[in-house]
Amino acid sequence: MDKALQTMIENMPKKTGKELEEWIQILSKESFEKHSMAVNYLKTEHGVTHGFANTIVTLSKEKTDTPDDLLLNQYIGKELLKPIYEVLLSVIQNLGEDIVITPKKASVSVIRKKQFALIRPATKTRIDLGLKLKGIYVQGRLEDSGPFGTMCSHRIQLKHTSDVDTEVIEWISKAYEASV
Numbered sequence: 001m002d003k004a005l006q007t008m009i010e011n012m013p014k015k016t017g018k019e020l021e022e023w024i025q026i027l028s029k030e031s032f033e034k035h036s037m038a039v040n041y042l043k044t045e046h047g048v049t050h051g052f053a054n055t056i057v058t059l060s061k062e063k064t065d066t067p068d069d070l071l072l073n074q075y076i077g078k079e080l081l082k083p084i085y086e087v088l089l090s091v092i093q094n095l096g097e098d099i100v101i102t103p104k105k106a107s108v109s110v111i112r113k114k115q116f117a118l119i120r121p122a123t124k125t126r127i128d129l130g131l132k133l134k135g136i137y138v139q140g141r142l143e144d145s146g147p148f149g150t151m152c153s154h155r156i157q158l159k160h161t162s163d164v165d166t167e168v169i170e171w172i173s174k175a176y177e178a179s180v
Contacts, residue, residue, distance in 0.1 A: 005055070008051070009059075016046075016052050018138040022098050023042070023048075023179065024060045026039075027057065028060070038057040039053045039057050040053075041142050042056060042057070052084055053111065056160075058165070063146055067103045069101075069102060070126070071103040071108065073105070074105075074107070075121060078123075080124070080125070081125075081126070085119060087164045088129065091172060092172060095173060096112070098112055098113075100112075107130075112176060113179060114127065114132070115179075116131065116179035117129065117131050117150060117176075118130035120147075120148075125159055126157050127145070127157075127159075128147065128155050128157060129155065129156045129158055129168070130148040130151060130152030131152055131154045131156070131171055131174075131175040132153050132178065133151055133174060133175050136154065137172070141168070142156060143156065
């Protein structure tokens, strides 16, 4: 956790009168359509400063989203891509029992001892599979990391379940093997 955020959480009881968990409970009893509405509620109804209100609302969302919720939200409007994700997941889970699948807001991290793959529904018609493959040159469908930046060294664009072919499975396996 970021040091400034940790300090803010530690100072929260003194500055706001309540622990973070208490604020999260208060917010869980309300229903807000937008982030800003929840921030304004804390400011006007509870006298919380903007910085603390924004932090509380942000952290309350992180706590309430289950991994299933995060994954479901990634594919809203991109439902046709879900079968590609499921094929990728099946391939990845067959690599070994030491893999952790971690859904985030916009992607799914695939971790062994380190993250070795990232699955992101990039558009309504394409999943980007990011892989960490140090020392491997761009070749064939294995592109530069593109939008993944430093999170991955390479990217493969997938538009159909049939795109998860022998070549893609081999690249995923190499990234898995290198992640020890």
